[in-house]
Amino acid sequence: xxxxxxxxxxxxxxxxxxxxxxxxxxxxxxxxxxxxxxxxxxxxxxxxxxxxxxxxxxxxxxxxxxxxxxxxxxxxxxxxxxxxxxxxxxxxxxxxxxxxxxxxxxxxxxxxxxxxxxxxxxxxxxxxxxxxxxxxxxxxxxxxxxxxxxxxxxxxxxxxxxxxxxxxxxxxxxxxxxxxxxxxxxxxxxxxxxxxxxxxxxxxxxxxxxxxxxxxxxx
Amino acid sequence: xxxxxxxxxxxxxxxxxxxxxxxxxxxxxxxxxxxxxxxxxxxxxxxxxxxxxxxxxxxxxxxxxxxxxxxxxxxxxxxxxxxxxxxxxxxxxxxxxxxxxxxxxxxxxxxxxxxxxxxxxxxxxxxxxxxxxxxxxxxxxxxxxxxxxxxxxxxxxxxxxxxxxxxxxxxxxxxxxxxxxxxxxxxxxxxxxxxxxxxxxxxxxxxxxxxxxxxxxxx
Numbered sequence: 001x002x003x004x005x006x007x008x009x010x011x012x013x014x015x016x017x018x019x020x021x022x023x024x025x026x027x028x029x030x031x032x033x034x035x036x037x038x039x040x041x042x043x044x045x046x047x048x049x050x051x052x053x054x055x056x057x058x059x060x061x062x063x064x065x066x067x068x069x070x071x072x073x074x075x076x077x078x079x080x081x082x083x084x085x086x087x088x089x090x091x092x093x094x095x096x097x098x099x100x101x102x103x104x105x106x107x108x109x110x111x112x113x114x115x116x117x118x119x120x121x122x123x124x125x126x127x128x129x130x131x132x133x134x135x136x137x138x139x140x141x142x143x144x145x146x147x148x149x150x151x152x153x154x155x156x157x158x159x160x161x162x163x164x165x166x167x168x169x170x171x172x173x174x175x176x177x178x179x180x181x182x183x184x185x186x187x188x189x190x191x192x193x194x195x196x197x198x199x200x201x202x203x204x205x206x207x208x209x210x211x212x213x214x215x216x217x218x219x
Numbered sequence: 220x221x222x223x224x225x226x227x228x229x230x231x232x233x234x235x236x237x238x239x240x241x242x243x244x245x246x247x248x249x250x251x252x253x254x255x256x257x258x259x260x261x262x263x264x265x266x267x268x269x270x271x272x273x274x275x276x277x278x279x280x281x282x283x284x285x286x287x288x289x290x291x292x293x294x295x296x297x298x299x300x301x302x303x304x305x306x307x308x309x310x311x312x313x314x315x316x317x318x319x320x321x322x323x324x325x326x327x328x329x330x331x332x333x334x335x336x337x338x339x340x341x342x343x344x345x346x347x348x349x350x351x352x353x354x355x356x357x358x359x360x361x362x363x364x365x366x367x368x369x370x371x372x373x374x375x376x377x378x379x380x381x382x383x384x385x386x387x388x389x390x391x392x393x394x395x396x397x398x399x400x401x402x403x404x405x406x407x408x409x410x411x412x413x414x415x416x417x418x419x420x421x422x423x424x425x426x427x428x429x430x431x432x433x434x435x436x437x438x
Contacts, residue, residue: 007361007364007389008388009334009335009336010330010334010335010336010337013336013361013388013389016387016388017386017387017388020387020388021387044386044387045385045414046385046412046414047385047386047387047390047410047411047412047413048267048412080303081300081303081304081415081416081419083303084299084300084302084303085300085415111229115228115229116228116229117228117229117232118229142226142232145226166264166265166266167236167263167266168235168236168239168240168263168266169227169232169235169236169239170226170232171266191266192266193265193266193267194266195264195265195414195416196300196304196415196416197300197414197415197416200300
């Protein structure tokens with residue numbers, strides 16, 4: 001019983017939104033194919049067209065992310081906002097799990113005792129299980145820095161890092177370091193911008209791409 | 220045991236971030252006093268200085284928000300992201316509660332049956348308890364439109380509406396309507412931009428202001 005004469009329904013709003021973005025970013029676009037699907041979704045989340053100049057994909061990022069998701073990987077997030085932004089249902093068909101350790105008692109204790117951020121201490125709770133998984137960072141440069149320490153020491157190797165901390169102290173620097181390290185595929189936003197909603201959106205867009213591929217494979 | 224020679228700790232990062240924003244937005248600023256405390260915090264969350272031109276406060280908004288919070292009001296949010304972004308602890312000293320009804324069974328059923336968004340159906344779950352409370356919208360223009368229908372019909376009167384839906388279909392229009400209605404104080408972001416993180420940040424900044432006032436009142 002859709003109200004066809006009333007305001008647009010949920011799926012129509014989404015379709016219309018994406019077509020507006022398509023129209024406002026005429027071809028040739030700085031991103032194509034699956035990359036555009038992801039960046040367009042990020043613009044949809046933020047209404048920020050500056051992302052066209054800031055988003056950066058490692059060449060293997062999308063395939064690595066799709067592979068990890070369809071294998072039912074672990075996703076670790078730096079904030080509860082990223083975790084709820086991803087939502088439980090989108091990834092359940094592949095039995096992926098999403099964990100956020102920012103509120104763990106041990107994390108709170110270490111943060112107080114050592115004067116480090118909780119986001120950084122939370123990395124240590126999950127690094128030894130994140131090989132082949134995805135680390136999704138939407139807030140804390142210190143989480144990305146700690147993760148890169150562990151990656152560069154050979155102590156962990158996620159399939160993909162969605163590295164989108166936001167802010168004024170070390171956010172841009174942490175993302176430059178993510179781009180310069182040669183060990184793990186990444187999707188990032190250069191400079192100060194980022195955020196939990198954008199990081200979650202990348203995962204939701206990847207889940208959408210994974211679902212599309214399954215539908216194409218079924219004859 | 221703070222590591223004083225190492226990287227900056229959590230509280231130092233925050234202080235440094237806010238001082239960078241202060242320095243990059245020299246006086247005279249478009250916002251002063253408590254308004255600047257809130258907008259500066261929003262810039263801290265998003266690294267988006269365009270907010271300087273987009274944030275709009277109803278003249279009674281901050282006092283109405285502080286009054287509602289310190290009376291232990293109900294806060295209703297349109298997304299789980301706003302709810303977890305606010306966090307449980309900041310408001311607990313005043314016994315405020317934060318509710319999000321987007322996942323309620325009845326909301327899902329009505330959304331499917333009537334072809335409306337879940338965010339809009341969720342407004343109907345809480346409107347008759349939101350008088351004197353705060354409605355916090357970080358995502359859905361349809362939630363803000365539905366809330367304004369009820370406000371304009373005299374069916375509810377929140378103390379404050381934090382109206383920051385984001386997007387390309389009716390987001391800007393819903394916020395223009397919020398500014399033009401004369402019944403409830405608001406804090407909004409004009410145009411397409413908005414988001415759950417920004418909406419949650421406004422509440423967290425208000426909670427910080429409320430805490431400061433208490434500390435000033437204790438001799």
